[in-house]
Amino acid sequence: VLLHDEVKQAFTEHRSVVCHDAKPFMRSLMADGIDLSFLTLDTAIAAYLINPSKSSYSLASVCGEFLGAEPTGSMESDGTFDFGGTDISAQSCAEAAVFVSRLAPVVLAGLADIHNESLYADIENPLVHVLAKMESAGIAVDTAALLSIKDRLTAETQELTQLLHSIAGKTFNVNSPTQLREILYTDRGLAPGKKTKTGFSTDAATLEKLHDQWPEFIGPLLRYREVEKLRSTYGEGLLHEIAPDGRIHATFNQTVARTGRLSSDQPNLHNIPVRSDEGKVFRTAFVAPKGCSLLVADYNQIELRCIAHLANDPGLISAFAAGEDIHNATAARVFGVALGEVTADQRSKAKMVSYGLAYGMEAYGLSQRLSIGVDEASVILKAYFEAFPNVKKYMDDAIVEARRTGYTETLFGRRRQIPELLSDNFRVRQAGERQAMNAAIQGLAADIFKIALVRIDKLLTEKDFLSRVVLQVHDEVIVEVPDSEKEVVGPLILDTMRGAADLSVPFEVNAAWGDTWASAKG
DNA sequence: GCATGATCC
């Protein structure tokens, strides 16, 4: 049995630690006051860079792929360090260690083959420690505020349930699409919209179309859906995740998203509502502790800027360089009007096209977003590509190149294989084309953001600031800053984010201070 | 365990 001090010495003084999925382990050691800061290789993350599309990066599956053999140990590690381990766990840990040591040179060679050494060493590897610290810090939550939000929502769902039962003339489970189908399409005899695998759809888009045929029922039903989602996922869900220290410690996954982005679970803090005022209130429950403020800093239009750079499109580049309202500038070009003559409708359409671009948009998707016909959407899309011809060329080239090589690559060398491009199935192939257009864009944004995160942490650590990054949402960081450090730390963070990469367009970073995540968001 | 429908970027 190892003593604490020996463990501490081993992990803190050994200059080269190789590990498979180091973060949970790091976080567990952190709780015991041990800082594993000399990670040199995480074989799970290396395997992810080599192919980010796998469904699992467990030690067994990675060994199976790279070594053709798997550990036999029955105990799968939960990543925590067990000071009082049994003989059985000691045996399987030892076996796992042997496998990791065999794996290391193989995945290193794999990284070298695809020229990912610096992507790994400069970005992904240091990020492990940064994320472990972020998870371990967690974000402070105002439990009372969260409870009162949840109670209000619960009361409203109960009222709405009563109302819907009385209008339908019977009691039923409002959460059941099956029972809703019966009421809408059988009892009431509404003309069904689109179908799902199991029957007629009852999703929000379908209900909106049916609204005028039975407004007194569908109105409250849509409202119920909205409120119930907020109550269950965010009200109940977040309350369950508050740790004894009054903070939420989510997990940030580094090997899940195929584009290179991070994901968050337990709980997912990447989809806390922001669009509706009603949902946004949950952000008031994420707070700064006494004596601190939250700095919320996010990249403005980072994906569009990536497109401008990658496509080398003069129109987009000059609009960004001039600091113009990008949707207004886009609309002016697309609809052929002067900057001052753009209507709200034109701007909103241009905005939707811009959002869709990063998703590998086609006319159908745009038509759904804008609630217009596919033919009208095609006209807008055509006008867009005529106004920004390099963007069109970039998208076409991305597909051709991905089909030729089998993968796409970001500026920093992050790869994503797209075998779907060779599928016989039209639908699958077209999904592959969208991925080919999207991957280098979203992936580059992810690379840049990860660089910023690593640099921000390095800066705060090296200069012994008490400020710490507590949350990250794709293009946004939330930093808990003691009031005494606000003046110094604020500008440092913004400068770091702006300087994370050197593209042909400048980065713009929006920043706001607040006592809660909500008040910080303009 | 899969399907549906919600949230976010």
Add this chain to the structure above:
DNA sequence: CCGGCTGATCATGCA
């Protein structure tokens, strides 16, 4: 003509 937007996570119902 097909048939549906990138990437995620979670709650709930239903077989």
